[in-house]
Amino acid sequence: MQAGFLVHSAVEAWARETPDAPAMIFQGEAQSYVELLAASQQLAAALIDGGLQRSDRVGIFMRKGLALGPAIYGSLMAGGAFVPLDPAVPIERLEFMLRDCGIRHVVTTDAMAPALLKLGQRMEGSDAQPTLYGVEEVAGFDVVSPTDLLARPRGLNGVWVTDQDLAYIMYTSGSTGEPKGMMHSHRGSLSYARWGQGHVRLTSDDRVASHAPLHFDLSIFDFFSTAQAGGAVVLVPEAVTKFPASWTELLEKERVSVVFTVPFTLIEMLERGALEQRDLARLRWVLFGGEAFPPKHLRALMERLPQTKFTNVYGPAEAPSCTCYDVQPIALGDETPISIGTVSVGSDDLILGEDDEPVELGATGELCIRSTTLTLGYWNRPELNHRAFFTRPSLGHFPDVYFRTGDLVARGEDGQLAFLGRKDRMVKTRGHRVELDEVEAALASHPAVLEAASYTVADGGGSRSIFAAVTAAVGGLDPGALRQHVREKLPPYAVPREITILQDFPRTTSGKIDRRALADASPSPSDVPRP
Amino acid sequence: MTIDQIRQYIQEELLLDETAVIEDDQDLLLSETLDSLSVTRLVQHLESELGATIPPEDVTLENFSSLASIHAYLGTL
Numbered sequence: 025m026q027a028g029f030l031v032h033s034a035v036e037a038w039a040r041e042t043p044d045a046p047a048m049i050f051q052g053e054a055q056s057y058v059e060l061l062a063a064s065q066q067l068a069a070a071l072i073d074g075g076l077q078r079s080d081r082v083g084i085f086m087r088k089g090l091a092l093g094p095a096i097y098g099s100l101m102a103g104g105a106f107v108p109l110d111p112a113v114p115i116e117r118l119e120f121m122l123r124d125c126g127i128r129h130v131v132t133t134d135a136m137a138p139a140l141l142k143l144g145q146r147m148e149g150s151d152a153q154p155t156l157y158g159v160e161e162v163a164g165f166d167v168v169s170p171t172d173l174l175a176r177p178r179g180l181n182g183v184w185v186t187d188q189d190l191a192y193i194m195y196t197s198g199s200t201g202e203p204k205g206m207m208h209s210h211r212g213s214l215s216y217a218r219w220g221q222g223h224v225r226l227t228s229d230d231r232v233a234s235h236a237p238l239h240f241d242l243s244i245f246d247f248f249s250t251a252q253a254g255g256a257v258v259l260v261p262e263a264v265t266k267f268p269a270s271w272t273e274l275l276e277k278e279r280v281s282v283v284f285t286v287p288f289t290l291i292e293m294l295e296r297g298a299l300e301q302r303d304l305a306r307l308r309w310v311l312f313g314g315e316a317f318p319p320k321h322l323r324a325l326m327e328r329l330p331q332t333k334f335t336n337v338y339g340p341a342e343a344p345s346c347t348c349y350d351v352q353p354i355a356l357g358d359e360t361p362i363s364i365g366t367v368s369v370g371s372d373d374l375i376l377g378e379d380d381e382p383v384e385l386g387a388t389g390e391l392c393i394r395s396t397t398l399t400l401g402y403w404n405r406p407e408l409n410h411r412a413f414f415t416r417p418s419l420g421h422f423p424d425v426y427f428r429t430g431d432l433v434a435r436g437e438d439g440q441l442a443f444l445g446r447k448d449r450m451v452k453t454r455g456h457r458v459e460l461d462e463v464e465a466a467l468a469s470h471p472a473v474l475e476a477a478s479y480t481v482a483d484g485g486g487s488r489s490i491f492a493a494v495t496a497a498v499g500g501l502d503p504g505a506l507r508q509h510v511r512e513k514l515p516p517y518a519v520p521r522e523i524t525i526l527q528d529f530p531r532t533t534s535g536k537i538d539r540r541a542l543a544d545a546s547p548s549p550s551d552v553p554r555p
Numbered sequence: 556m557t558i559d560q561i562r563q564y565i566q567e568e569l570l571l572d573e574t575a576v577i578e579d580d581q582d583l584l585l586s587e588t589l590d591s592l593s594v595t596r597l598v599q600h601l602e603s604e605l606g607a608t609i610p611p612e613d614v615t616l617e618n619f620s621s622l623a624s625i626h627a628y629l630g631t632l
Contacts, residue, residue, distance in 0.1 A: 301612055
């Protein structure tokens with residue numbers, strides 16, 4: 025394949041080389057590369073007709089389906105940057121994102137009409153209302169219908185885009201406060217895509233499951249790394265992701281060979297996925313990231329899938345896949361957290377202390393990353409951009425720019441990086457420094473614990489108390505035994521004041537445990553009489 | 556267990572909205588009535604009500620997509 029320098033170059037090339045090979049698969053239906061290209065070009069033509077200029081933002085508001093590929097590539101081919109909009113997002117937040125980065129074009133589907141109607145009511149009379157593409161009719165909006173799109177020409181002329189231009193903006197979700205949009209260029213996206221293709225050695229025979237929603241950056245690997253190799257993306261319907269047994273059934277039926285997902289999905293798959301009844305011999309590689317994977321669960325999964333390789337991919341959405349670790353066999357009872365490995369090709373790291381000076385080998389500091397996958401910064405947030413990056417004078421006019429990950433790491437003698445927790449998860453309780461991730465690891469190491477979360481709550485006396493919540497593995501959990509287990513592993517001041525056993529955790533839209541919601545739901549200790 | 560009992564549990568315990576309209580054949584997932592968290596709670600509730608174990612391999616999209624399909628599935632236990 026002739027390598028291009030834009031994200032969509034691969035689709036254009038594979039549509040010439042292997043036009044009939046499947047590019048996208050959804051519920052048993054395939055979209056070939058040539059079909060994907062045609063639909064993308066038609067959308068691009070409509071966007072340009074609709075006034076889209078280079079680097080203009082195009083919202084993508086839809087659930088998984090065969091309209092998704094053309095929405096992504098059509099936006100890019102028109103010279104625009106796509107912005108994934110979570111289909112389940114509250115309307116106020118949707119409106120915020122549309123206004124924040126000035127989205128004047130939204131590609132969507134008829135299934136999203138109820139949410140769009142509400143949006144229309146909120147934005148009525150405003151001049152910021154976007155044009156909708158891919159729907160028949162929604163009151164209050166100008167629309168370009170699916171039939172209109174099919175009537176558009178397939179060739180494109182006069183679109184000039186460079187690899188430094190914007191390819192997508194991804195908004196963070198899950199935490200409170202205003203969402204912030206991370207800008208990524210074609211160059212950065214392509215660098216991430218090629219890293220993934222190279223590391224997993226993807227070929228045109230691969231079938232890569234897209235489990236994460238588009239607004240979670242694991243999807244960038246799913247779509248763009250697969251396209252580099254001319255492979256097929258198997259789109260996993262949202263409903264299937266909620267049933268571990270249906271998800272493993274899909275993996276078998278669709279002969280999925282590569283998956284990139286979060287530990288939670290894999291733990292659920294192990295606990296409730298009926299794996300003993302599935303033939304997953306074709307699943308050759310599992311990548312995971314976003315959260316730490318408790319070693320005991322990973323070990324059990326690796327035993328269950330002996331032919332599968334496992335890789336821990338580390339990297340905030342600002343610098344995706346900047347380090348990774350190919351997991352080696354884990355000994356029974358070994359609770360050492362899974363390493364995040366070493367920096368990936370195209371990345372470089374600095375471990376800085378509180379004084380912004382590099383720490384000595386083995387010492388703990390904040391991981392700062394310079395990488396070809398690095399974000400261009402946050403959309404329209406100059407103050408945040410100033411804080412989030414560390415710059416160092418370089419050889420010429422342009423300084424080296426490092427993203428401050430906010431993650432604490434230490435480099436071992438073997439060069440491997442150990443992830444020690446979030447900088448903002450280092451808390452003080454009555455004068456003692458406690459690493460909340462360490463508390464969680466201690467809880468999670470108990471055999472009857474499925475997952476654990478630790479957080480702090482104001483104690484009413486000017487300090488904060490450590491609280492924790494856990495879910496039990498099949499068979500139940502004895503709270504007394506758990507408390508004893510934790511006491512043996514942690515200093516007394518780090519033992520949670522209360523450990524709640526929950527049936528399930530509140531989660532963010534990307535599947536991470538929502539610790540903020542847990543803390544908000546906890547009774548304030550100041551309400552509880554002091555002993 | 557009747558369809559109405561299942562409906563009532565979802566309304567009162569999972570949605571915290573006794574007036575929520577849930578049709579027998581409404582798709583619980585597509586309409587975002589249920590998320591994965593509440594699927595787990597629903598399964599645990601059904602198990603304790605019925606005094607039976609629902610094996611993980613039966614907790615599938617087909618069996619839990621609507622009130623009608625949940626009811627039909629419980630009939631096979």
